Amino acid sequence: MARVVTITAVYPRDPELVFAEAMNLSEMKQAMHRIARYEGLPDGVIAQGDCYAVDVVMWGWLRTNNHVMQIETLDWDALYVQSREHNPAVARWDHRLSITPHEAGALWTDEIVLDAGWRTALTAYFCRYVYRHRHRSRDALSIKCTIAAA
Numbered sequence: 001m002a003r004v005v006t007i008t009a010v011y012p013r014d015p016e017l018v019f020a021e022a023m024n025l026s027e028m029k030q031a032m033h034r035i036a037r038y039e040g041l042p043d044g045v046i047a048q049g050d051c052y053a054v055d056v057v058m059w060g061w062l063r064t065n066n067h068v069m070q071i072e073t074l075d076w077d078a079l080y081v082q083s084r085e086h087n088p089a090v091a092r093w094d095h096r097l098s099i100t101p102h103e104a105g106a107l108w109t110d111e112i113v114l115d116a117g118w119r120t121a122l123t124a125y126f127c128r129y130v131y132r133h134r135h136r137s138r139d140a141l142s143i144k145c146t147i148a149a150a
Contacts, residue, residue, distance in 0.1 A: 002092065002115040002150035003124040007131040008107060009140035015106040019079040019099040020045075021138075022108070031137040035059055036130075046081070048074040056087075064089060090116040090123060104141055113150055 011018050021027045026043040039055040050071040056064045067087040074081045079100070085093035092115035100107045110131050116123040124147045135143045 001120065002113055003120055004148050004150050005110075005112045005114065005124050005127045005131070006146045006148075007110040007112075007128065007135065008144045009135040009138075010102055010104050010107055010142045011138070011140055012105040015079055015099045015101050018106040018108060019076070022097060022099065023074070023081065028134070031134045032130075034137070035133055046071050046074065048072075089119065090114065092116075093127075108135070108140070115150075 037057040041054045052069045070084045072082045080098045083095045094113040096111045
């Protein structure tokens, strides 16, 4: 059964600035540099229609080859991006990222729909760990996470 992992994080910055940072692959790699390496992922800003096939190496030893990230929708005005992702172990990793105004600055919401067959529950906990790490690395003021059935 698929799971939905939702992570919200508050940042003390302008929502448009936070979104622009989020759309930069260099920034994402920097946020993950302590735990992951993305082999084959270029630097620069993403665009709608982009497709990346990368090898992800976690903690220097856990390798996932051919993780495919397709940027399906990117709306700079609505501060929204939707990617469809998958790899040999995860059939579905659909990621929706949105930024909205918040009294402290910006509210970043990641919603990931996962399906990894019998590994789905474990993959959801791994996903929660990864995204919490990213937001901690970015110095979020607060981070909340939930995992629910899809």
